[in-house]
Amino acid sequence: MISSSFRYRVGIAGAGAFAEFLAGALAPLPSFHLAAVAGRTAEKRQRVIDAYRRRQPQAGDVREYREAEELIVDPHVDIVILTTPPHLHAPLAERALEEGKHVLLEKPGGLTAEALRANIQLAARQNRALAVNLVLRYHPLAEAVKQLIHRTLLGPVDYASLHNAVHRVADGHWFWDERQSGGILIEHGVHFFEVGRDWFGEAIEAHGFALRETNGTRPRVGATVIHQGNGRRIPVHYYHGFTMDPAASESTHWDIHTKRGRIVLEGWIPTQLSVSGLVSDEEAACMDAWLDAIPTKPSADAIEQLQQAADRLLPPTKPSAAPRRPYERTVVLSDRHGWYEAIAQARFLDFCRLIEHPNARTLVTAEDAAADLALAETCTVTGKAVDPLDIR
Structure with missing residues (x-):
């Protein structure tokens, strides 16, 4: 994953x-x-090119096209990254795959899981790589949480919630047109469904809601999902609110309650992990070693470093009858933007690995993305848009 x-x-x-x-x-x-x-505009294209040249000042010319279809047929392009609105993902990916390109899609990868799966099948027939740009699992704090949950160092999980309150998208943006975006759970929520499925297991039951405002938008949505992993059912509540004033601080956090403690992960791009609960001395030493292993400097290979350390630092342990004591520990990672870049790099390098080794399993597969999208669809379809006059 760390190089190509x-x-x-x-x-x-x-x-x-x-x-x-x-x-x-x-x-x-x-x-x-x-x-x-x-x-669509020269100004927007130039901003993308300028961002690249600031980091690669010796780079040569970058060809410019107004239409995505023109870029797709460019014979000098190996990989097409699609960052268009979601309703264009599936048809443009299909066109690019037919042209023999490898395709990295911005999430969600399509408006329906059926459309995404059709392109997964097409990619296989064309011997091309296809992936969706879901990046959160490439963050070391997300991996740290996963191992704490799967190794049950604080006991099994009873309940979890995701609270995601962010700035309101400008009126008139395609984001509010669900024919283009699919709605918040499809356009945005798939990031968090991917993490939830990885931590808690596959969804076996799901229900959603959406609250409609007087202007017709549905900026507050949520879902309650029953995940099942290792035979245990875990209820998880997901909330997304695109309502905040631009001057206010955004807030995103996971709150995970276990039999003997609590795990809290802060930040859309995670910046802080807090662990508390009752543990034995052996469990405390194990968790300290694990949390000490988390890389502190942004790096595209951070997730690989941590995965390699997991079996060494977190050996499977049987339930202990040793006395337990209170434990509390917080890990803070600064440089949020640097970590955002690092996990985007890790996702791209994992995609390159798929190109070079077609039978390799990437950290987040296209099939994972389809499962996330199917879950988002279920929650969107079952969600009832409540009339504002009914809200008290």
Whole structure:
């Protein structure tokens, strides 16, 4: 995952803010060469190119196209990264795969799991790589939480919740048109469903809700999902609110309650992990060693470092009858932007690994993305849009 043997000519179709971020984040990677950008305005295309050249000042010309379809047929592009609105993901991915390109899709990868799975099948027939840009599992704090849960160092999980309160997207943006975005759970919530499925197991039951405002938008949505892993059912509540004033601080946190304690993960791009509960001396030493192993500097290979340390530092243990005492520990990772870039790099390098080794299993597979999207669809379909006059 940490390196690639090749230098890929990449075209980014869709020249919004995320494309600009991605061009800058991936620019330092030897495997990434920005060959082309497609966007509706010259100004947006130039911002993407400038973000790349700030990190690669010696880079040559980057070809510009107005339409994504023009970039897709460019014979000098090996990989197409699609950062367009979600309703364009499936048809453009299909076109790119038919042209023999490898495709990395911004989430969710399509408006329906059926459409995404059709492209997964097409990619297999074409011998091309296809992945969705779900990045949160590439963050070391997400891996740290996973191991604490799976090794039951604080006992089995009883309940968990995800609270995600963020700034309101401007009125008129395609985000509010569910024909283009699919709605919040599809466009945005799949990130967190992917983490939830990894931590707690597959969803066996799910229900959603959405609250409609007087302007017709549905900025507050949620879902209650019953996950099942290792025979244990775990209720998890997911909430997303795109309502906050731009001057207010956004708030995202996971709150996980176990038989003997609590795990709290703060930040959309995680920046703080807090662990508390009752543990034996042996369990405390094990958790201290594990938390000490978390890389503190942003790096594209951080997740791989931590995974390699897991079996050494967290050996399977049988339930202990030893006395337990209170335990509390917090890990803080600074440089949020640096970590965001690092996990984007890790996702891209994992995608390159899939290109070079088609039978390899990546950390987040296309099938994972389809399962996340199917869960988001279920919660969106079952969600009832409540009339504002009914809200008290």
